[in-house]
Amino acid sequence: MSSDLSSHGEVAIPDASGAGDPIPDPGLPPHEPRLTDVDEQAAKRAERQVATLFGLAALLIIAFVVAYLVVPRHAAFLGFGASNLALGSTLGLALLFIGVGAVQWARRLMDDHEIVEERHSSSSSEQDRAEAIAVVRQGADESGIGRRTLIRRTLIGAVATLGIAPIILLADLGPLPGNKSAHTIWRRGTRIANDVTFKLLRPEDLELGQLVNAVPLTLEDLPEGKERNNARAKASVILVRMEENQIRALPNRKNWGVGGILCYSKVCTHVGCPVNLYERVTRHVLCPCHQSTFDLADNGRVVFGPAARSLPQLPIMVDADGYLVAQSDFTEPVGPSYWERG
Amino acid sequence: MSSATPKAVSAPLEFLDERVGLAKLVKSNLRKVFPDHWSFLLGEIALYSFIVLLLSGTFLTLWFKPSMQEIVYNGAYGPMQGLHMSEAFASTLDISFSVRGGLLMRQIHHWAAMLFIGAMTIHMLRVFFTGAFRKPREINWLIGTILLQLGLIEGFTGYSLPDDLLSGTGLRFVEGLIRSVPVVGTYVSFFLFGGEFPGDAIIPRLYPIHILLLPGLILALVAAHIGLVVYHKHTQHTGSGRTNKNVVGYPLMPVYMAKAGGFFFIVFGVTALMGALFQLNPVWIYGPYNAAQVGAGTQPDWYMGWVEGGLRIMPNWETHIAGFTISWNIFIPGVGLLGLLAVVMSIYPFIERWVTGDNREHHLLDKPRNQPTRTGFGVAGMTFYGLLWIGGGNDIIATTFHLAINDITWFLRIAIFIGPVIAFMITKRICIGLQRRDRDKLLHGTESGIVMRLPHGEFIEVHKPLPMEQAYELAAHDRQEPLDIGAGVDHNGVEAPNRRILRLRARVSRFWFGDAVQKPTAGELEAAHTHGHGHDDGHGELEAGESEAHRPEVGAGSGKTPT
Numbered sequence A: 001m002s003s004d005l006s007s008h009g010e011v012a013i014p015d016a017s018g019a020g021d022p023i024p025d026p027g028l029p030p031h032e033p034r035l036t037d038v039d040e041q042a043a044k045r046a047e048r049q050v051a052t053l054f055g056l057a058a059l060l061i062i063a064f065v066v067a068y069l070v071v072p073r074h075a076a077f078l079g080f081g082a083s084n085l086a087l088g089s090t091l092g093l094a095l096l097f098i099g100v101g102a103v104q105w106a107r108r109l110m111d112d113h114e115i116v117e118e119r120h121s122s123s124s125s126e127q128d129r130a131e132a133i134a135v136v137r138q139g140a141d142e143s144g145i146g147r148r149t150l151i152r153r154t155l156i157g158a159v160a161t162l163g164i165a166p167i168i169l170l171a172d173l174g175p176l177p178g179n180k181s182a183h184t185i186w187r188r189g190t191r192i193a194n195d196v197t198f199k200l201l202r203p204e205d206l207e208l209g210q211l212v213n214a215v216p217l218t219l220e221d222l223p224e225g226k227e228r229n230n231a232r233a234k235a236s237v238i239l240v241r242m243e244e245n246q247i248r249a250l251p252n253r254k255n256w257g258v259g260g261i262l263c264y265s266k267v268c269t270h271v272g273c274p275v276n277l278y279e280r281v282t283r284h285v286l287c288p289c290h291q292s293t294f295d296l297a298d299n300g301r302v303v304f305g306p307a308a309r310s311l312p313q314l315p316i317m318v319d320a321d322g323y324l325v326a327q328s329d330f331t332e333p334v335g336p337s338y339w340e341r342g
Numbered sequence B: 001m002s003s004a005t006p007k008a009v010s011a012p013l014e015f016l017d018e019r020v021g022l023a024k025l026v027k028s029n030l031r032k033v034f035p036d037h038w039s040f041l042l043g044e045i046a047l048y049s050f051i052v053l054l055l056s057g058t059f060l061t062l063w064f065k066p067s068m069q070e071i072v073y074n075g076a077y078g079p080m081q082g083l084h085m086s087e088a089f090a091s092t093l094d095i096s097f098s099v100r101g102g103l104l105m106r107q108i109h110h111w112a113a114m115l116f117i118g119a120m121t122i123h124m125l126r127v128f129f130t131g132a133f134r135k136p137r138e139i140n141w142l143i144g145t146i147l148l149q150l151g152l153i154e155g156f157t158g159y160s161l162p163d164d165l166l167s168g169t170g171l172r173f174v175e176g177l178i179r180s181v182p183v184v185g186t187y188v189s190f191f192l193f194g195g196e197f198p199g200d201a202i203i204p205r206l207y208p209i210h211i212l213l214l215p216g217l218i219l220a221l222v223a224a225h226i227g228l229v230v231y232h233k234h235t236q237h238t239g240s241g242r243t244n245k246n247v248v249g250y251p252l253m254p255v256y257m258a259k260a261g262g263f264f265f266i267v268f269g270v271t272a273l274m275g276a277l278f279q280l281n282p283v284w285i286y287g288p289y290n291a292a293q294v295g296a297g298t299q300p301d302w303y304m305g306w307v308e309g310g311l312r313i314m315p316n317w318e319t320h321i322a323g324f325t326i327s328w329n330i331f332i333p334g335v336g337l338l339g340l341l342a343v344v345m346s347i348y349p350f351i352e353r354w355v356t357g358d359n360r361e362h363h364l365l366d367k368p369r370n371q372p373t374r375t376g377f378g379v380a381g382m383t384f385y386g387l388l389w390i391g392g393g394n395d396i397i398a399t400t401f402h403l404a405i406n407d408i409t410w411f412l413r414i415a416i417f418i419g420p421v422i423a424f425m426i427t428k429r430i431c432i433g434l435q436r437r438d439r440d441k442l443l444h445g446t447e448s449g450i451v452m453r454l455p456h457g458e459f460i461e462v463h464k465p466l467p468m469e470q471a472y473e474l475a476a477h478d479r480q481e482p483l484d485i486g487a488g489v490d491h492n493g494v495e496a497p498n499r500r501i502l503r504l505r506a507r508v509s510r511f512w513f514g515d516a517v518q519k520p521t522a523g524e525l526e527a528a529h530t531h532g533h534g535h536d537d538g539h540g541e542l543e544a545g546e547s548e549a550h551r552p553e554v555g556a557g558s559g560k561t562p563t
């Protein structure tokens, strides 16, 4: 093995393999003729085979055009979309036949004598290198970039500053985050509504062991589209009802529920999927994305999975009209963690 | 070919030659030689599926509307009429149900994307295990590393465009991942999404990235990649007549034009048939994205499965310092794994070069067994990837095999560290075993299956000599011995200044090559043949055996007692 790290510029490639040691290279094996090389009949058959493939391909393209024109868009065939099936199989087979025909032509009929080509080293000769260096030197000398340091430095400065322009131009891509991530549209007194029908919820609407998906009623006041979607992405909640004696609320959360009804953020604290699989026996809710599991009887604590933080709980109460409402916004940011979250 | 070229052909050629010197180009390139081997088709599959992506993608752009403007759907797909959805999703439904051939193109596009990344990955493994990344091809390996990353991102951006429930969920992950980046994460996320998630900017922004920026970059890099393959000339496997200084194969015109051209049609045809027969990403079943909904058993495309697995099995570590949060549980698998892949891939060729101290050009491919350590690393890497990938489907495995997700997760958390080590050791042993077998074959020939009884009653199996080509091929690789750094003192007994590094290098090199089995030397070969029984003529040299093709043979038939 050569441990010479400074070999440069040989144009001939040194033999870098152990070839020939200890057994000398017997050289290229002699060319073995194929059946189609020696038997004119076989060659004719191969020719017909290739031509048939090409011919079939042309027919299939015509079938493709016919299928495009006659197969109705919404017809079904054996459970497949008929149009998709007809177009895809005619086109696919046509392409396949062209391809197989071409490959067969090459393999069976084209000359198959192997050719030997010499390799040359990827590097240039010493002389080329020397000349290249000389050319660059000459160019640099003629420009005077080495001597005129003032020009050189100001040029570097100017080009480096130019780099700021495209960066500053990107600043309007988005607003600065501020503390938007820390708040949702829940406020004291915001009514809790079913997330599909927007029907208001009363405590009696929840049965023991039931989970209801809900949103703040104020979501409806937001214009459809971006604003409503953004608000919904953070403010979605789940309501569950369990036996009051099963709840192990933290001291400061004793009055966050209403008669065994607790309300939690629906947004997983891992990377933000909606948690939705509730197991009423264990009172665990599972996120379907990476299986983080939260104990809703125990302040939303993580019992399993990659999520690091408890599911944030929304303190709720009943308003004068008997509807479930929020006591306040969430007391901590919902959803995935982020640097400034603290 | 007839000597009189018709004017209709010669006139335009002359026109071009007089302006761009066409003849010179044609003369030097059209008969370029490419070696033939099935594994060299993998790069071609990647190339052709990329072309299929360009074609089908361009078709899709004619109807796709990259807008998150919310509309009420009243298109052809009955079950969704009256539903609120983004224009992007509605236009995807239109492509699927109202444009004839639209669904086919969508499915071709998606299948070709899976094939593209799959072919690229296996191509990369082929290059790795055969050592095709060695000098002078390191730059092409680096270009490949970038291509792989760009391919993954391109696939993900495409997956996000239709704005269905799955693609929105995928974007949700990405937003979470970006936020986990310390210091700048929140800002990057707000800039990318134009504010909070989901906003209405992300699809219009991903769109030009998906159809212009990334395909343009990929195209440019692929051009450079193939350009370098042409400049270096393709590597070849060892075999008689194939040396480090030549390349043996068939000419571009006509054989490779027909084969490669034909192969493009085959790849296109196969993706079209898959598009016809196998449904994928039926967005009309998932429905439009809604931040408050998610499908159970949500899975990304296969090539993101390993990152998904990392997210799933990572312990839930999060650090709070000085009022700031670092989400290791997301950052390490989400950002770290892709980074790890990029870093490991880009430095590997240089690490190996440092260890071997080998600065020569290599155009003959290695047999994986003759590089037990490299092969071991490769399989260890594949094991790591495979275990993560399994992790990405832990819920499916749990329900299919009735296992607890908790157990699977703990198993994987441990296996991810131990598995690759075990895989490395086993692979290395297997390689060394194969090397030993090759050595035995060279020394003693192969078993003929004929058992003979010697006069004194002993049974022996007659060993046939190896055909010369086969013997040559088995022994054509480098002898790889650990680096010898000598005593390291100069004439005056003073230690060289860089001795510490040299010693480290020697140690790594011993780890690398220390237990590899060396092919026999000429002396050993001679000795083995001299002592063998059989039809040995006493010289132990290469004999002209009586094999079929009247080719010389080696490894004269010596007998070995069967056990």
Ligand code: HEM
Binding pocket: B039, B040, B041, B042, B043, B044, B046, B047, B048, B050, B120, B121, B123, B124, B127, B132, B133, B137, B140, B141, B142, B143, B144, B145, B147, B148, B222, B225, B226, B229, B233, B234, B235, B236, B345
């Ligand atoms: C867009 C993706 C890619 C395309 C279209 C592509 C295409 C090709 C083609 C057609 C060849 C020649 C045939 C062959 O050896 O298979 C080749 C060779 C090569 N590719 Fe790629 N490739 C891609 C990605 C990669 C990746 C991800 C790597 C590794 C990280 C890589 C590294 C190489 C190397 C080192 C060679 C030279 C191999 C030799 O001469 O033996 N390529 N590529």
Ligand code: HEM
Binding pocket: B050, B053, B054, B056, B057, B058, B060, B061, B064, B092, B095, B106, B109, B110, B113, B116, B151, B154, B155, B157, B158, B159, B160, B161, B162, B210, B211, B212, B215, B218, B280, B281
């Ligand atoms: C490496 C290249 C590419 C990859 C890996 C890729 C991947 C994907 C994927 C996975 C999808 C989702 C398809 C679905 O709906 O099921 C997609 C959609 C799309 N791609 Fe690409 N793509 C590539 C290149 C291109 C190019 C070059 C164009 C256009 C010139 C393009 C245009 C589109 C369009 C318009 C869509 C949305 C249409 C739809 O989803 O129905 N893609 N891409």
Ligand code: FES
Binding pocket: A268, A269, A270, A271, A272, A273, A287, A288, A289, A290, A291, A292, A305, A306, A307
């Ligand atoms: S998003 Fe819920 S576990 Fe990952």
